[in-house]
Amino acid sequence: MSTVEVLKKKLEDVESPLPKKMKIESNCVLRFAKLTEHALAPVRGSPRAAGLDLKSAYDVKIPARGKAVVKTDLQVQVPEGSYGRVAPRSGLAVKNFIDVGAGVVDEDYRGNLGVVLFNHSDEDFEVKRGDRIAQFICERIFYPELEEVDKLDDTERGAGGFGSTGIKEIVAKNGNGTAAMETEEVKDKVEESKVDGKTDESKEVAKDEKPKNGDTVPEETNGTTAAATA
Structure with a gap:
């Protein structure tokens, strides 16, 4: 290999957007076509990003507490043996309460790729042409x-x-040393009963205490309760 070829190879490695160790299958190609002049190509945010960012082809208003279909005007062909999953972008979800509805793109689908956006906020949300609205992820399927x-x-x-x-499950030991299993649900009930027990004890203490001036303390007589005044 000549010096020129070596330098050219190094230059290609530097300019390549993919890490050297990343392997791409020869048949792993996501093809897309623009249906109109408004369509914008998908982009990958980083070399190892799982999804490709999809961009809106139009200005769309998502009403408060409502939804809308945002068209990309893209036609896609996913690799054989896979399907496309339209996933939400975390930034839109955290900052604007925007979520993506069900988005499964079958291997044989050739229509306009649209994204269903849900607005969970109390204000209308404006989508501008070119805004990144969702991620497109290729996943293997059987x-x-x-x-x-x-x-x-x-x-x-x-x-x-x-x-x-x-x-x-919580492992507890019985009095005889054997292990017993109980669930958190059962444990909660036990804790509730303990609280009730403490409440009953406090009532017993209150009965034994001497009443202050003007106070009344209930007395139990033959199953009935009467008020005793100090």
């Missing part, structure tokens, strides 16, 4: 065949649904 069966394999979790795995 296309499994459907098979109907009479019964599925049993699992330890079973039919546990919402919150079924959200309660942590």
Whole structure:
């Protein structure tokens, strides 16, 4: 390799936007086409950014507590064996309460790529042409065949649904030294009963205390309560 070729190679390494160790598959290409002159190309914010920033093709107003579809006027073709996921940008969410609705772009979709934006604030939000409104992420996907069966394999979790795995188990020891399991929910109930017990004890102490001038203290007589005046 000549000196000129070596210098040229070094220059290419410096100007390359991708790290040297990053490998790109030969068939991993995201193709896009502009449907109108208003469309703007997606951009990658950093060499290892997971998503490509999508830009609005038009000025759009997102009403307070409302939603709107913001068109990019882009047509995309994701790599084979993947789909495109339209994800929110953290900056819009944190600063302006703007979120992105469901966004799945199938491998065979060729329509105008639109982004559903939700405005969770109490003020209208103005989107200008060229604003970065969402991220486009390519993710691998499987296309499994459907098979109907009479019964599925049993699992330890079973039919546990919402919150079924959200309660942590706590290991406690019984009086005989054996380990016992209780959940936080049970523990909370025990704590509540302890609080109630303390309340009852305070009532007992109040009964034994001598009343001050003008105060009345309830007395229990045959299951009934009467007021005794000092």
